[in-house]
Amino acid sequence: MNIGGSMTQVLIIEDSSQIGHARRTAQHLAEKNGFDATDAGRVALVATELASNILKHATRGEMHLRVVPRISGAGIEILAIDRAKGFDLQACLADGFSTRGTQGIGLGAVSRQTDVFDAFADARGAVLLTRFYPRSDKAPDRRIGVSQHSLHDDPACGDVFHLAFDGSRISALVIDGLGHGEEAERAARAGEKTFARSPFTSPMLLLEDIHIAMTGTRGGALAIAQFDGEANALRFVGIGNIGACLIAPDKSRGMASHPGIVGGQYRKAQPFDYAHVNGHLLIMYSDGLQSRWNLQDYPGLVHRHPAVIAAILHRDFCRGRDDVTVLVIALETAHG
Incomplete structure (x- = not known):
């Protein structure tokens, strides 16, 4: 899906x-x-x-x-x-x-x-x-939350996200096209379209294909996170200033990205692997959100639905001068 x-x-x-x-x-x-x-x-x-x-x-x-x-x-x-x-x-x-x-x-x-x-x-x-959900729909709720807003309610948004599900696997993409408005959206959508064709391909191959697809556009920042519930592991690759972290009730781990512009130029890309992530929260966000937040400042919030978490982060830390996306995913095999 x-x-x-x-x-x-x-x-x-x-x-x-x-x-x-x-x-x-x-x-x-x-x-x-x-x-x-x-x-x-x-x-x-x-x-x-x-x-x-x-x-x-x-x-x-x-x-x-x-x-x-x-x-x-x-x-x-x-x-x-x-x-x-x-x-x-x-x-x-x-x-x-x-x-x-x-x-x-x-x-x-x-x-x-x-x-x-x-x-x-x-x-x-x-x-x-x-x-x-319609009463006829008995499928369980997916514990995922998204808050996405364009600058000044512009109908075009330079941020995009895309999620793919395959059994216990999840592949998540966030792209922030440079600037905002129609040209930023065009750049981000070009990358999303490529990702959607094969979202579970290795992140490095996906990055290369998306880079080619976004060449000739403004380009942008990108992050891809692939979770495998059966392996209890996550692989992440990022270029530019998409923030990402893994959060457990007692600790938080930031996820490193490399400098550069997808569709423009970046010198280096390397995937990072994270083990024992079942039960964690994955939070990915564009730079329309400040990075100085800490869920520990909100006692009990880490246990709430990801949609509540995304909404609170947007409410309290939106910069107000760019498009903003906050994506929160509960990493659990029940998604399958």
């Missing part, structure tokens, strides 16, 4: 009039991706609750929407994101609890309507994740 990159849709929530827009947008996205009336209704109900919760709890926030590709069909992901003072998540999930004098059934109802529900809240704010 291959998953091509797509940007996150962002809805600003700062006024009650935007609740209806959020509901309609989410419901339309579900219907467009094959949800029947009942399942699309679940999506609409939860979108309404999440938007209302942002206004009640934080007065302002965002909802991030994504399509979650599946082997057959697709799911819908909605994240509610704010920068308020935080709240007691377990208390708020209990029916009857309210901080604002309302009935207090919102988050409890949300968790029951969704196929995946997770959240993280601290003094910096809260992120609530919901995912929906």
